[in-house]
Amino acid sequence: MTRHIYNREEYVRFDSDVGEYRTVTELGRRTAEYWDSQKDLLEQKQAKADTYCRHNYGAVECFTVQRRVAPTVTVYPAKTQPLQHHNLLVCSVNGFYPGHVEVRWFRNGQEEEAGVVSTGLIPNGDWTFQTMVMLETVPQSGEVYTCHVEHPSRTSPVTVEWKHPALQPKGPPPLKNLLSRLLHGLNRSPA
Known part of the structure; x- marks a missing residue:
C-alpha cells in the first residue's frame, strides 16, 4: 500500500x-x-x-507482526503513608510488545474501577512499551491489592499483590536470619 x-x-x-x-x-x-x-x-x-x-x-x-515480549510488572505506593491515609498505588508495566495491554486493579478480589488513572501507552524507544496504572485508595488493615495484567505474549495474566508494609512480618525471613548467623560464625577468627 x-x-x-x-x-x-x-x-x-x-x-x-x-x-x-x-x-x-x-x-x-x-x-x-x-x-x-x-x-x-x-x-x-x-x-x-x-x-x-x-x-x-x-x-x-x-x-514485527509475530514478535512478543512479556511485560515486567511492579507494584509500589507513590508515597510511604501509614494505614488509613490517602495513597496512590502504582502498577508499572514495562518492556512489552506489542503495545496492546490490559491492566486492572483489584482490592480483596473485587475489581476497582473508581479512582483508577493511567498514563496511557508510552513507547520506550526500543520497540517496547510501558504504562503506569494508578489506584487512588485509603489502605485499611487486612486489605490486599492486586494489579492484574493481560498481554498477548502471555497465556495467563500476570498478577502482583501489594499489602501495606505495616501488615508485613517484622524483621528478615527466618532463612535469611539463619544464613546471616552462619556467615557471622564463619567470619569469626578462632580464639
Whole structure:
C-alpha cells in the first residue's frame, strides 16, 4: 500500500490487494480517478508491491507482526503513608510488545474501577512499551491489592499483590536470619 499525504492528511492510497488507487478524502478523488485510468502505472505499482512489499513483509514478519515480549510488572505506593491515609498505588508495566495491554486493579478480589488513572501507552524507544496504572485508595488493615495484567505474549495474566508494609512480618525471613548467623560464625577468627 502506498499512501499520499498533503498537509498531514492522507488523501489517496494505492491498495495492492485490488490493484487500484483508493480515495481517502474528497481531495484525492480526482487524483485516484486519473491514476486509475493509467493501466501501465497500475501494473507497475502492483509489480512493485508484489516484488518488494510482499517479499520484505515475509522476511520481517517474525520480527514485527509475530514478535512478543512479556511485560515486567511492579507494584509500589507513590508515597510511604501509614494505614488509613490517602495513597496512590502504582502498577508499572514495562518492556512489552506489542503495545496492546490490559491492566486492572483489584482490592480483596473485587475489581476497582473508581479512582483508577493511567498514563496511557508510552513507547520506550526500543520497540517496547510501558504504562503506569494508578489506584487512588485509603489502605485499611487486612486489605490486599492486586494489579492484574493481560498481554498477548502471555497465556495467563500476570498478577502482583501489594499489602501495606505495616501488615508485613517484622524483621528478615527466618532463612535469611539463619544464613546471616552462619556467615557471622564463619567470619569469626578462632580464639
